[in-house]
Amino acid sequence: MASSERAELIAELSHQARVSTVWTVLLHNAIASRSGINVTDMQCINLLQLRGPMTPGQLADAMFLTTGGAITAVIDRLERAGMVRRRRDDQDRRRVIVEALQDGPITELGRRFLPVAEMYEKAMADYTDEELRVLIRYLTRNNTEISPGVIERVKGLD
Template sequence: MSTPERERVVAELREAMQRSTLYTVLLHHTTASKAGLNVSDAQCLNALALDGPQTPGRLAQLMGITTGGAITAVIDRLEKAGYVRRSRDPDDRRRVIVELVPESAERYARYFEPVSEEFGAYLAGFSDAQLRALSAYMRHSNATMPGIIDRVRRMP
């Protein structure tokens, strides 16, 4: 690929990624709304689904909110809606662990089935090499994004 063509393709990719982010945010607003949640609450569910039970402090750190009232309010809302439950850490009774209620998590996950169906059908036509390249890109993106989020949080 020539340098001008490569620059054009990279610019197209950047725009496509920006548009993908736009649509992802809109999707998350839509799914949260359908479930009677706000986006922050829904992302806490997402974190619990991906990483398993967590302490409120870990959830607060991930979400970029305070460990006091803000995360407590999120967990209270999710618990009241039946999505999570609190339990005591068996190794340290002073610590609280937040975990998903499986039936409620499955109900929420249902809103993402159209995404899974669409992309599953699309990816079925990809070669093994293409799938490995996409997987590598996503692993890199996911590994670097927490640091990027932290950098943005510290910006004036």
């Protein structure tokens, strides 16, 4: 493959990734709005579900929020909405742990993503197993190396 064709492919992949990001953000905004929460609160829930329980400080750091006021307001809203709970750390009773609840309003939030999952499954039916492996390899590398590395660089710009 000529280097100019490769450059065009990489540019197109970059463009499509950017378009995909916009659609993902818009989707998350729509679902959060329909659920009566804001997108930042929804992403906090998402992080708690993906990473497990966290301290407010860990959650604030992951979300680029200030400890104290901003993260406290998020946790307060999510607790009032019945989506998270605060509890004392079993190892250090002075620490507070925030965890996503498994049922109640959070279940309804999850149901709002069912059409996305259905459409995604239909779209994946067109790909061969090898193509799916390539997509998984790309997304895994992006999620474990590239995006975290970029975030660390952005943090360092302050």
